[in-house]
Amino acid sequence: MPAVDIETAAAVAGDRGTGAPTLRRRPVAGASTPPGDRLFGWLTASAAYFVLILLLGIAVSMAYGGRLAFETFGWQFITGRDWDAVARKFGAFIPIYGTLVSSAIAMLIAIPTSLGIAIFLAEVAPRWLRGPIGIAVELLAAIPSIIYGMWGLFVFAPVMAKYVEPWLNDHLGPLPILGPLFTGPPIGIGMLTAGIILGIMTIPFIASVMRDVFQAVPPTLRESAFALGATPWEVVRKVTLPYTSSAVVGATFLGLGRALGETMAVTFVLGNAHDFSKSLLMPGNSIAAAIANEFTEADSDIYLSSLIALGFVLFVVTFIVLALAKLMLVRIGRNAGTKG
Amino acid sequence: MNPIVRNRQIVNGIVLVTATAATLFSLFWLVWILWTTVSQGAAAFAPSLFTKMTPPPGETGGLLNAFFGSAVMILLAVVIGTPIGVMAGTYLAEFSRGSRVAGVIRFINDILLSAPSIVIGLFVYELVVRQVGHFSGYAGGLALAIILLPVVVRTSDEALRLVPNQVREAALALGLPRWKVTTKVVYRAGSTAIITGILLAVARISGETAPLLFTALNNQYWTANLATPMANVPVVIFQYAMSPYDSWHALAWAGALVVTAFVLTLSIVVRLFFRQRTPR
Numbered sequence: 001m002p003a004v005d006i007e008t009a010a011a012v013a014g015d016r017g018t019g020a021p022t023l024r025r026r027p028v029a030g031a032s033t034p035p036g037d038r039l040f041g042w043l044t045a046s047a048a049y050f051v052l053i054l055l056l057g058i059a060v061s062m063a064y065g066g067r068l069a070f071e072t073f074g075w076q077f078i079t080g081r082d083w084d085a086v087a088r089k090f091g092a093f094i095p096i097y098g099t100l101v102s103s104a105i106a107m108l109i110a111i112p113t114s115l116g117i118a119i120f121l122a123e124v125a126p127r128w129l130r131g132p133i134g135i136a137v138e139l140l141a142a143i144p145s146i147i148y149g150m151w152g153l154f155v156f157a158p159v160m161a162k163y164v165e166p167w168l169n170d171h172l173g174p175l176p177i178l179g180p181l182f183t184g185p186p187i188g189i190g191m192l193t194a195g196i197i198l199g200i201m202t203i204p205f206i207a208s209v210m211r212d213v214f215q216a217v218p219p220t221l222r223e224s225a226f227a228l229g230a231t232p233w234e235v236v237r238k239v240t241l242p243y244t245s246s247a248v249v250g251a252t253f254l255g256l257g258r259a260l261g262e263t264m265a266v267t268f269v270l271g272n273a274h275d276f277s278k279s280l281l282m283p284g285n286s287i288a289a290a291i292a293n294e295f296t297e298a299d300s301d302i303y304l305s306s307l308i309a310l311g312f313v314l315f316v317v318t319f320i321v322l323a324l325a326k327l328m329l330v331r332i333g334r335n336a337g338t339k340g
Numbered sequence: 341m342n343p344i345v346r347n348r349q350i351v352n353g354i355v356l357v358t359a360t361a362a363t364l365f366s367l368f369w370l371v372w373i374l375w376t377t378v379s380q381g382a383a384a385f386a387p388s389l390f391t392k393m394t395p396p397p398g399e400t401g402g403l404l405n406a407f408f409g410s411a412v413m414i415l416l417a418v419v420i421g422t423p424i425g426v427m428a429g430t431y432l433a434e435f436s437r438g439s440r441v442a443g444v445i446r447f448i449n450d451i452l453l454s455a456p457s458i459v460i461g462l463f464v465y466e467l468v469v470r471q472v473g474h475f476s477g478y479a480g481g482l483a484l485a486i487i488l489l490p491v492v493v494r495t496s497d498e499a500l501r502l503v504p505n506q507v508r509e510a511a512l513a514l515g516l517p518r519w520k521v522t523t524k525v526v527y528r529a530g531s532t533a534i535i536t537g538i539l540l541a542v543a544r545i546s547g548e549t550a551p552l553l554f555t556a557l558n559n560q561y562w563t564a565n566l567a568t569p570m571a572n573v574p575v576v577i578f579q580y581a582m583s584p585y586d587s588w589h590a591l592a593w594a595g596a597l598v599v600t601a602f603v604l605t606l607s608i609v610v611r612l613f614f615r616q617r618t619p620r
């Protein structure tokens with residue numbers, strides 16, 4: 001909930017352009033700014049610029065720490081499949097692939113579920129139920145990710161291994177194209193389990209933003225549609241979704257940014273394997289999990305540098321995704337300001 | 341009934357039932373995870389959790405040093421992050437109205453808010469641990485501060501923007517300089533919301549594991565020396581859960597229960613408190 005509160009606020013409220021009216025004290029001719037004001041203004045400004053410097057610092061230090069790996073391997077660092085600490089040869093294709101695939105599975109689960117929750121809260125739930133359900137969904141985000149990891153390892157993975165994965169093997173395994181994805185030993189640890197857990201974790205982030213932008217739709221628009229005889233679903237599809245489309249996409253990007261960088265939950269259930277496998281039931285790896293698992297074991301400069309370079313790749317990817325999310329959400333802010 | 345209308349009603353019904361099912365689906369996971377944490381944690385819960393140190397495998401013990409380390413590092417994060425965060429929020433809300441720079445800073449701050457916490461851990465490792473040469477509680481606190489900072493910036497910015505402008509104008513009309521208007525009047529008006537933001541940020545950093553893995557590391561023993569590696573609850577949970585020992589698993593679950601209870605209670609209490617104070 002804390003994270004979601006902030007996320008939502010960041011995504012919706014702050015960017016609707018509802019700044020308080022401007023207050024500028026123009027100095028009277030001849031009067032100078034009091035020294036206290038100058039000092040205070042300087043202090044607050046430097047704190048604000050510190051935020052910029054911090055992000056820049058993170059980017060630069062990741063690039064600097066990873067320079068040895070980038071220099072040694074070049075593009076091979078991204079495309080190479082060998083991750084061999086003994087031979088000191090590092091290619092990050094497997095973790096990058098794992099990050100993308102597990103996040104994709106997460107999105108397949110989180111996007112429809114979040115949309116469902118938003119529709120439920122907007123059109124189905126009675127007013128008194130909206131608050132409690134909203135809070136309950138947001139509690140999913142308040143649970144620390146390490147708890148997801150433990151639960152995943154001790155409770156969820158065995159369930160997957162015993163019930164879900166054998167079923168997938170039997171029923172989806174023989175299919176022509178999808179088959180290889182679901183063939184493999186039912187051990188419970190692997191890409192599919194990690195992706196599902198990531199999906200559950202991402203639901204609250206996407207759902208709460210969607211709920212808030214749904215609420216930002218001007219009531220006149222919805223009521224007009226209802227007055228024409230539209231069913232609730234038609235109102236959602238023809239009024240709410242078109243009105244909020246860019247924010248809905250932004251919300252999913254926000255969730256994607258979260259899923260890509262999530263560490264602890266997937267570290268437990270991915271299995272830390274550096275072999276490529278098409279099957280979603282096989283152990284894999286992700287950028288964040290590889291860093292978490294191997295960082296303290298890194299015994300050579302190039303190993304350490306490769307892990308930091310992985311961090312740089314993760315940082316750049318999440319930065320782009322989150323920046324896109326922000327831009328999409330700002331757009332709805334402007335729409336709400338002009339149309340609403 | 342007209343078949344077209346009936347079809348529309350049917351489609352509508354299917355969608356709304358699916359939406360309800362989606363909500364139940366997400367609540368199902370919440371209940372399952374919380375139930376696991378509570379039942380496993382309660383089974384392993386004992387008063388010695390708060391009186392004994394983390395044990396070697398096979399022996400009994402508690403998590404006292406880890407709780408202490410976590411508390412110290414969270415406190416350090418609040419001490420570092422809060423002043424900078426509130427100041428930055430002040431600049432955004434009070435001194436940069438409508439400027440382009442403020443927009444850029446808000447944008448970057450929001451990205452920092454969602455940035456992967458493991459990357460923040462790597463950053464502090466590069467910045468502090470590698471320079472100093474060893475892991476330390478200071479580094480852990482700093483990493484948590486960097487996660488806390490954007491939350492505080494965002495919430496204090498919004499809290500201060502909600503303070504009515506008449507308040508500022510009234511204070512200025514009395515001849516107060518701007519800095520006194522802000523610190524004595526505007527802060528007071530926005531204090532509840534700012535404190536809420538800080539508490540939410542504390543709730544968020546309490547369960548953070550990834551940034552502590554290579555900053556504070558872990559310590560099997562009691563230490564109050566921030567310059568050395570320090571035990572902390574999330575990393576202890578991680579190591580114990582990944583270990584093959586049942587006694588360590590039990591301790592990990594007990595720790596997980598305490599952390600989850602703390603975080604969820606803080607989140608809910610803050611929300612209720614904040615609700616009461618803000619008229620709608």
